[in-house]
Amino acid sequence: MAKTVLVTGGAGYIGSHTVLQLLIGEFRVVVVDNLDNASDVAIERVAELAGERGRNLEFHQIDLRDKPALEKLFASKSNFDAVIHFAGLKAVGESVQKPLMYYNNNITGTITLLEVMSAHGCKKLVFSSSATVYGWPKEVPCTEEFPICAMNPYGRTKLFIEEICRDIHRSDPEWKIILLRYFNPVGAHPSGYIGEDPRGIPNNLMPFVQQVAVGRRPALTVYGTDYSTKDGTGVRDYIHVVDLSDGHIAALNKLSDAKIGCEVYNLGTGKGTSVLEMVAAFDKASGKKIPLVMAGRRPGDAEIVYASTEKAECELHWKAKYGIDEMCRDQWNWASKNPWGYGSPDSSN
Numbered sequence: 001m002a003k004t005v006l007v008t009g010g011a012g013y014i015g016s017h018t019v020l021q022l023l024i025g026e027f028r029v030v031v032v033d034n035l036d037n038a039s040d041v042a043i044e045r046v047a048e049l050a051g052e053r054g055r056n057l058e059f060h061q062i063d064l065r066d067k068p069a070l071e072k073l074f075a076s077k078s079n080f081d082a083v084i085h086f087a088g089l090k091a092v093g094e095s096v097q098k099p100l101m102y103y104n105n106n107i108t109g110t111i112t113l114l115e116v117m118s119a120h121g122c123k124k125l126v127f128s129s130s131a132t133v134y135g136w137p138k139e140v141p142c143t144e145e146f147p148i149c150a151m152n153p154y155g156r157t158k159l160f161i162e163e164i165c166r167d168i169h170r171s172d173p174e175w176k177i178i179l180l181r182y183f184n185p186v187g188a189h190p191s192g193y194i195g196e197d198p199r200g201i202p203n204n205l206m207p208f209v210q211q212v213a214v215g216r217r218p219a220l221t222v223y224g225t226d227y228s229t230k231d232g233t234g235v236r237d238y239i240h241v242v243d244l245s246d247g248h249i250a251a252l253n254k255l256s257d258a259k260i261g262c263e264v265y266n267l268g269t270g271k272g273t274s275v276l277e278m279v280a281a282f283d284k285a286s287g288k289k290i291p292l293v294m295a296g297r298r299p300g301d302a303e304i305v306y307a308s309t310e311k312a313e314c315e316l317h318w319k320a321k322y323g324i325d326e327m328c329r330d331q332w333n334w335a336s337k338n339p340w341g342y343g344s345p346d347s348s349n
Contacts (some may be wrong), residue, residue, distance in 0.1 A: 002026055002027060002028045002056065002253045003027050003028065003082070004027070004028040004029075004030065004069060004077065004079070004080055004081055005027050005028070005029055005080065005081060005083070005084060005252065006007065006023060006030050006031075006082075006083045006084070006122075007019055007022070007029055007030070007031050007032075007083075007084045007086065007108070008031075008032050008033070008064060008084070008085045008086055008087035008113065009032075009033055009038070009085070009086030009087030009088065009128075010023050010029070010031030010032070010033055010043070010059075010086065011035060011038035011040060011042045011043050011059070011111070011195040012033065012038040012042075012086055012087075013038075013061075013185070013195070013197070013198075013241065013338045014035065014040070014086060014128065014185055014241060014244060014245065015031070015033070015084075015086040015087075016038075016042040016043065016045075016046050016194050016239045017188075017194065017244070017245040018084065018086070018244075018245040018248045018249075019031060019043075019046050019057065020046045020049055020050060020189065020245070021111055021242070021245040021246060021248070021249055022248075022249065022252075023032070023046070023050040023054065023056055023057060024050065024053065025219075025249055026053070027056070027252075027282055028056045029056060029057050029058070030058045030059075030060070030077065030080070031043060031057065031058065031059045031060070032059075032060050032061075032062040032064070032070075032073065032087070033059070033061065033062075033087065034062065034063040034064075034087070035061055035316075036063075036089075037089065037090075037198075037199055039197060039341075039342040039343070040059065040061070041342040042194055042197075042342060043057070044057055045193050046194060048193070048277060049189065049191060049193055049194070050338075053080070053252075057170065060073060061172055062124060063109070063236060064109035064110070064112055064113050065105070065108050065109050065112055065117070066088055066103070066213075067112050067116065067211065067337065068112065070116045071119075071129060071261055074116055074117075074119075074120040074122070075120070076346070079098065079120070079121070079122060080117075080120075080122045081122075081124065082122070082124035082125065082126065082252055082255055083113070083117060083122060083124070083125050083126070084125075084126045084248055085110065085113060085125060085127050085128060086112075086128045086254065086346060087109060087113075087128065088105065088106040088109070088128070088157065089101065089102050089105050089106060089154070090154060090203075090295065091130065091154065091203045091259060092152050092154050092203060093157070094154075094199075094202060095153035095154035095155075095157075095256055096152055097148065098152060099153040100166050102153045102157055103153065105161055106154075106157035106158075106161065107157055107161060107164075110161050110164065111164070114164070114168060118168075118172075121159045123172070123174050123175045123176065123180070124176045124177075124255045124299065125165070125175070125176070125177045126177075126178045126180060126248055126251045126252055126255070127162070127165060127177065127178070127179050127180065128180060128182070129158045129162055129179045129180055129181045129264075130155065130158045130181060130182060131159070131163065131181050131183045131184075131237075131266070131268070131307065132150055132151070132154065132155035133148040133149075133150055133155060133158050133159045133181060133184060134146050134148060134149075134150070134181075134305070134330075135148070135149040135150055135151050135155070135237040135302075136151065136302040137236070137302065137305060138210060140272070140304050140305065140306050141270060141306050141308035141309075142266065142305065142306070142307055142308060142313055143266075143308040143310075143311070144181070144264045144265065144266055144308075147221055148162070150244075151184065151300055152300070156274065162179050163215070164263070165177045165179060165233065165262055165330065168261050168262075169261050169262035171260065173288055175262070176238055176255045176260045176261065177260075177261075177263070178251040178254060178255060178260065178263050178264075178265065178268075179262070179263070179264045179265070180223040180247060180251055180264075180265055180267050181246075181264060181265070181266050181267065181307075182239065182267045182268070183236065183237035183238070183266070183267065183268035183269075183305070183307050183346060184204065184205075184236045184237060184238045184239065184268075185238075185239055185240075185241045185244050186205075186206040186238045186239070186240065186241065186327045186331060187206075187240040187241050187322070187326065187327040187328075187330040187331050188241065188331055188333065188334035189241075189242065189330070189334070190242070190329045190330050192330070192333035192334045192336075192337040192338070193334075194231040194334070195222050195330075195331070195334030195338065195341075196210075196241075196331075196334075196336070196341075197338075197341030197342050197343070205220075205236075205275060205278060206238075206278070206282075206327075206331055208220055209278075209279060209282050209290055209331075210282075210331055210332070210334075210335040212290050213282070213286050213290060213332065213335060214335050214336070214339035215286050215339070216339065216340075219290075219292060219293045220279065220290050220291065220292055220293070221292075221293045221294075221295050222276070222279075222292055222293070222294050222297075223295050223296065223297055223298040223301060224296065224297035224298065225294050226297070226305045227297075227304075228303065229274055229303065229304060230274060231274050231276045231277070233271065233275035233276045233301070234274065234275055234301055234302070234303060235272035235274050235304040235305070235306065235308045236267070236272065236273065236275075237268040237269055237270070237272060237273070237305065237306035238273055238278065238324060239267060239268050239320055240320065240321075240322035240326060240327045240330070242322065242330075243267075243269075243320040243323045244267055244304070245316060245323055247265075247312065247318050249268055249269040250312075250316040250317060250318035251265065251316060254315070254316055263315075265312040265314060265315070265316060266307040266308060266309055267307070267309075267312060267318075268306060268307025268309055268320070269306075269307070269309065269320040269323075270306065270307055270308060270309040270310075270320075271306060272304055272305075272306040273324055277324070278324060278328070278339075279292065281289070281324045281325055281327075281328045282328045282331070282332065284325070284328070285325065285328035285329045285331070285332045286328070286332040286335075290340060296302040301348075309336065
């Protein structure tokens, strides 16, 4: 029997790519998403890309805070083998402006999900955490043992949920939980058929670069050009979204390991790339010159952050395969085919 996995937030950027990899890997997938910051078009396209296996995909528009709807879904299935939990709001700036919205959505939603999982005897979870839990690391690379402290409400929701997961496992060792701390996901599926489609002004470098390249924005603002890095711009660990998706499959497979309790793994490439290096790679991939506006540092931005990936490589038998050239190639392929994401100029803000 194929395993059935519940994927929350499966219509989002990382969720949709992971759902596709799950279907290709012969899993049955049930997606729940409230479509607050995602599109059901992504789910339709995933089903098309999966071909014959697309029939193993089911979608329900549910908000995780709607406990009766979640109860009904769990009751209607014989049993989910595991849950991959992506659902959550993720804009750092917005979280500073609207902390209660973030705590309500991310934490209340997760607690409700965990209560329903527990009631139905489903105690295997892969949680989408983030490198933001490292705050501003004093040194690099970041290992899973680093002290955790978040610098904004979004990061704190990830940190608190990690702690909730650890507490649940301590209280009931039947729970098997893997917390995946990702670094900077970029790129798109090589088909160019699914990719990142942020609402409003993008929070991250690559969707912003992409919107400049297709003419939706006039220029890219580079914040901070006087860091002590090779070219003065901030350095981050960018990871191809398909590599990241494969990391979730590796984590899912690891949940069947009898020794797993509540474990943390970084998912990154273990290499740092500067903002200007990334822009140069995108220029090369797209054949365009991205106009730049140089600006001062943003408060709260760290200088250099990249992952130690040894633990994931050793224990999950997973390693990122793609470099920044492939990331930019696939990002441009998606952007050039879908300049307005899943919408049209009229529906975009």
